[in-house]
Amino acid sequence: MVTKPAKAAPDTARRSERSRRAIYDAALALVGEVGYPRTTIEGIAARAGVGKQTIYRWWGSKADVLLEAFLDLAAAPAAEPYAIPDTGDLAADIKGVLRATVDQMTDPRFDAPARALAAEGVVDAEAGRRFTAALMEPNIQLYVDRLRAAQEAGQVRAGIDPRIALEFFISPLAQRWLQHTGPISYEYTDTLVDYALYGLAPR
Amino acid sequence: MVTKPAKAAPDTARRSERSRRAIYDAALALVGEVGYPRTTIEGIAARAGVGKQTIYRWWGSKADVLLEAFLDLAAAPAAEPYAIPDTGDLAADIKGVLRATVDQMTDPRFDAPARALAAEGVVDAEAGRRFTAALMEPNIQLYVDRLRAAQEAGQVRAGIDPRIALEFFISPLAQRWLQHTGPISYEYTDTLVDYALYGLAPR
Structure with missing residues (x-):
């Protein structure tokens, strides 16, 4: 018994x-x-x-089920590189994590369901805020932390707001994915990192 | 007769x-x-x-009707500032056009239908490419032209690809609008322009 x-x-x-x-x-x-x-x-x-x-x-x-299913998908071994390393080389560290994002965006297991959720978020503000809080904010915080460490190491200007600066890395890629405004590749995301760090104007 | x-x-x-x-x-x-x-x-x-x-x-x-209705809306007098001026001051010129974009995104006449089309484009690649070609590419080309003029005037580095660089101006704003990742304001878009032109790394 x-x-x-x-x-x-x-x-x-x-x-x-x-x-x-x-x-x-x-x-x-x-x-x-x-x-x-x-x-x-x-x-x-x-x-x-x-x-x-x-x-x-x-x-x-259904939103609860989908959010957990996504979090489970994102926690799979293939998605591990999402943690942003701190090797001291900011450009290399960000390029690495963006390349992993490119891999995810071009993975059909991720692409179709992620688009369905994103589309709902575009037209339903409450759903959109919820999806963003659960699925994107934790990643966004990783960028904030990495940029802050770079700021402390003197590699990012002191006056820069990390919460805005990180958007130069993630937003162009997100827009190409969401709005089909251009192709997605490692070469493209590497270029974003170089442009963002050193600016468009002559030095 | x-x-x-x-x-x-x-x-x-x-x-x-x-x-x-x-x-x-x-x-x-x-x-x-x-x-x-x-x-x-x-x-x-x-x-x-x-x-x-x-x-x-x-x-x-229906896609044809909606595209023309949108083009008509965008051609209304309120949207005129969408042409990017060339006063010689690149930062001021881009800040001005982005402020007009902020006005449009916060205009309910534009917001709801634009979201409905954008959401369809997220899940239907063919529709998305069509909407982007009709509604976004003409604006994107204005940024390319303005950045090229700035390059010729020595205000943007010679090696920069204008088609990628312009995304620092439009993509963060688009992502905040599409994915509710943050508030939208003139102060925010002004900051994007300053960061993009002068970079995140110390000079």
Whole structure:
């Protein structure tokens, strides 16, 4: 009688973990295929092969499921380089993390669901703020921290506001991705870093 | 018999102009309210008080109507400052045009329909490329031309690619608008111009 729950617990945990993963996969696939407005808890449950009560037990809304599914995707080993190193060479460190962002943007597993969420955020300000807070702010903070360290090391001018300066690294790439304003490549993001650090005007 | 068509023609032209304007207004209002996917030619016709054949006579698709309605909106007197002046002071000239962009982004007449189109472009690459070509590329070209003139005047380094450099002016603002990553103000866009021209690293 004592061993039974002890044995059942790992089984339950394993089953839960399998369901959770199936739900994440279903949610990301579905939103990428039919868009955010037409993605439903019922649709995610059917595709994941679970009852919709299983989803409602763990999450309050489809936005909650999608946000967690995305955070899980971003925490996968392939996304590890997102932490910004501090080797002392600011240009090289930022170029490295931007190249990893380019890889992510050109990865179809990420691209379709990320576009579906981004599009919803464009037209629904509340959803947009929520997605940005959960999915982008932690990365933005990494740039702020790295730029502040560079400022302390005398590699960035003292008067520069890191929260604005970081946008030179992330915003042009984001706009090319969101609005199809130009091609995305390592060469492009490397150039952004050089232009941002040394400016456009002659020295 | 000669005066009759001569009199009828201006009436027809006036009536056509009235219908055209009603269709533009209806298209922009509707897409802002219900989004791009649920905007239809039928809905635009009903709201404009014209037959849908009137719309099909002038345009091939809802995308065509919306693009022309937007171009018409952007050509309104309030949007005139979009031409980038060349006073010889690059920073001041770019700051001026960015302030006009801030005004447009915070204008509700522009904001809702522009968001609806942008959101569709995020998830539909073909639509996105079409919207960008019609609505953004002409403005982008103005920045390229202005930066090239600055390069010839020795105010921008010779090695800088104007097509990339201009993104420091427009992309951070676009991302704040599209993804709600931060507030939009004249002070913010002025700062972007100063940072972009003189760089983040010490001189």
